[in-house]
Amino acid sequence: MTQSPTSGASLSRAPAPVRRSPFWPPGLPAEASIPRTSLVYNIEVAAHRYPDKTAIQYFGSAISYAALLGQIERMAGYLQRKCGVAPGDRVLLYSQNCPQFIIAYYAILRAEAVVVPANPMWLTAELEHVAADSGARVAFAAAELYERLAPLHGDALPHVVVHDYADMLPGEAKSNGGPAVPAWLRARTPLAGQVPAGGTLVRWQDADAAGLMPLPHAAGYDTLCMLAYTSGTTGHPKGCMHTHGTLMSAAVGSQIWRGNTPDAVFLSVAPMFHLLGMQNGIHAPLYLGATIVLLPRWDRVLAADLIERYRVSNWGAAPAMLVDFFSQPDILERDLSCLAFLGGGGAAMPDAVANMLQERFGLGYIEAYGMTETAAFLLSNPRHRPKRECLGIATFGVDARVIDPQSRVELPPGELGEIIASGAQVMRGYWRNPEADAESFIELDGKRFLRTGDLGFVDNDGYFFMRDRLKRMINASGFKIWPAEVENLLYGHPAIHEACVIAARDERRGETVKAVIVLKPGMQGRAEAGAEQIIQWCRERLAAYKVPRVVEFVQALPKSATGKIQWRALQEAQSDAPRQGT
Known part of the structure; x- marks a missing residue:
């Protein structure tokens, strides 16, 4: 079922050798040995090695590796x-983080099928597009979300298996003294109405109780196993085709890079439908035989409780989530001594926040870079020598470069251009979309490179720095301004909690810089937190053309399910506003 991307170029020449940074982590090999197996085999190995070890910790309900494998097998048999x-069949997976998400994911793989993760924030129209585009005829869905899926259930999508998050919680007798369980997690959703014509609806427990065993597993490294749909910032979302091998390359490589062991304990709170949460919260820990501590929805107080209680050592999170977590009023009273690794990506960690983490908690933040198309892990800072506000260096087998977006000529260190990358974790292409493949892939030196659409540069040490998305640039009277640079500065202001910089229309300059700001608690009304004061503070630290001309204060910034600030939503709203008259 795997489709080859249509790039319009033949790879006739011998590929150029991979370039390595002079600051490659000491002791690590130039290439990682990636298993040539399916992801399912990782569970089988862990279940044989550590049958009684906790694979998933869910509010006091501990699922062992042996039990996890058994549930995966039975659900695969049902499918x-x-x-x-x-x-090769595609199966939709529509849920927030929970044990059933992980079991269903691996059951789909065990059944030789292809996972189609669906954002739990999607409504019916978005689900309809992805279901139709992927051709999925079976779905796993959280009962709370079934109402949105119900209009599709029937002839087009005949089979739906539903679960309640409460199904996997411990009984009252086991939960005494355990972490607080949010009320919404204990709720059970009645499935109103009749099963549509041509459709079957079954509860998770009933499918599991059927006790059906699957056929022998034959999928391997090159077998298509997941269609991850992009956010669809232009047009409909596109399905990124990943194999067991592309996902394995990134998941395994990241753990060798970070030096993790089976004794690691991972906090899994980033949404699992997204590659950050999927790779760091499912595939990587299960490959290791480590323990996953599940938090279905972001709650900073509950996250601190889980970290303390279950001695979480590894946490991959977007910077916005960590900013919120470490701004809790009593955070200094929490025992976070178990945390050994904080890392993530999606946006640059503001220097002021990184300084706070290091000075108050002794925690470094290891920034990395990846995207849906690259199975998350592509570039990363080496733990022994990270750089601030930096994507890191090319990891195992990755060839990353910076090119001129128009001429496609590679640029020397220090010059701004588009980041491109080639590596084993790069997707095979977009599902049934050769036109998108032709736009996204190019050939250089006998290699197939993905155009990331991200603007950055590489320094003389081989470290990559991102300045912004190519399409996010602000053009003020011909001066190019990259919002991320201004945002990073704003995070250093003592009154600012969060900031997003967008373009505002301007009668004279064409575009001008606007800062949308969330103030820290208690700062509202303070003299130093006024719009003019913040603008003046920026004037003292930025070139004049980069200084925000407009400041808007809001209670909260819009965020995606992964915690990334949705600058595009603010920009689109601003586009409908009247021009500024500066």
């Missing part, structure tokens, strides 16, 4: 024998 799932 094959009751839903007619055949090798």
Whole structure:
């Protein structure tokens, strides 16, 4: 079922050798040995090695590796024998973080099928597009979300298996003294109405209780296993085709890079439908045979409780999530001594926040870079020598470069251009979309490179720095301004909690810089937190053309399910506003 991308170029020449930074982590090999197996094999190995070890910790309900494998096998058997799932079929997975998400994911893989993760924030129209585009005829769905999926359930999507988050919680007798369980997590959703014509609806427990076993597993490294749909910032979302091998390359490589072991404990709170949460919160820990501590929805107080209680050592999170977590009023009273690794990406960690983490908690933040198309892990800072506000260096087998976006000529260190990358973790292409492949892939030196659409540069040490998305630049009277640079400065202001910089229309300059700001608690009304005061503070630290001319204060910034600030939503709203008259 795997489709080859249509790039319009033949790879006739011998590929150029991979370039390595002079600051490659000491002791690490130039290439990582990636298993040539399916992801399912990782569970089988862990279940044999550590049968009684906790694989998933869910509010006091501990699921061992042996039990996890058993549930995966039974659900895979149900998919094959009751839903007619055949090798290569696509299966929709629509849920927030919970044990059933992980079990369903691996059950789909065990059934030789292809996972189609769906954002739990999607409504019916978005689900309809992805279901139709992928051709999925079976779905796993959280009961709370079934109402949105119900209009599709029937002839087009015949089989739906539903679960309640409460199903996997411990009983009252086991939960005494355990972490507080949010009320919404204990709720059970009645499934109103009749099963539509041509459709079957079954509860998770009933599918599991059927006790059906799957056929022998034959999928391997090169087998298509997931269609991850992009956010669709232009047009409909596109499905990124990943194999067991592309996902394995990134998941395994990241753990060798970070030096993690089976004794690591991962906090899994980044949404699992997204590659950050999927790779760091599912595939990587299960490859290691480590423990996953699940938090279905972001709650900073509950996150601190889980870290303390279960001695979490590893946490991958977007900077915005960490900013919120470490701004809790009583955070200094928490025992966070177990945390050994904080890392993530999606946006640059503001220097002021990184300084706070180091000075108050002794924690460094290891920034990395990846995207849906690259299975998350592509570039990363080496732990022994990280650089601030930096994407890191090219990791195992990755060839990353900076090119001129128009001429496609590679640029020397220090010059701004588009980041491109080639590596084993790069997707095979977009699902049934050769036109998108032709736009996204190019050939250089006999290699197939993905155009990331991100603007940055590489320094003389081989470290990559991102300045912004190519399409996010502000053009003020011909001066190019990259919002990320201004945002990073604003985070250093003592009154500012969060900031997003966008373009405002301007009668004279064409565009001008606007800062949308969330103030820290208690700063509202303070003299130093006024719009003019913040603008003046920026004038003392930025070139004049970069200084915000407009400041808007808001209670909160819009964020995606992964905690990334949604600058595009603010920009689109601003586009409908009247021009500024500066």
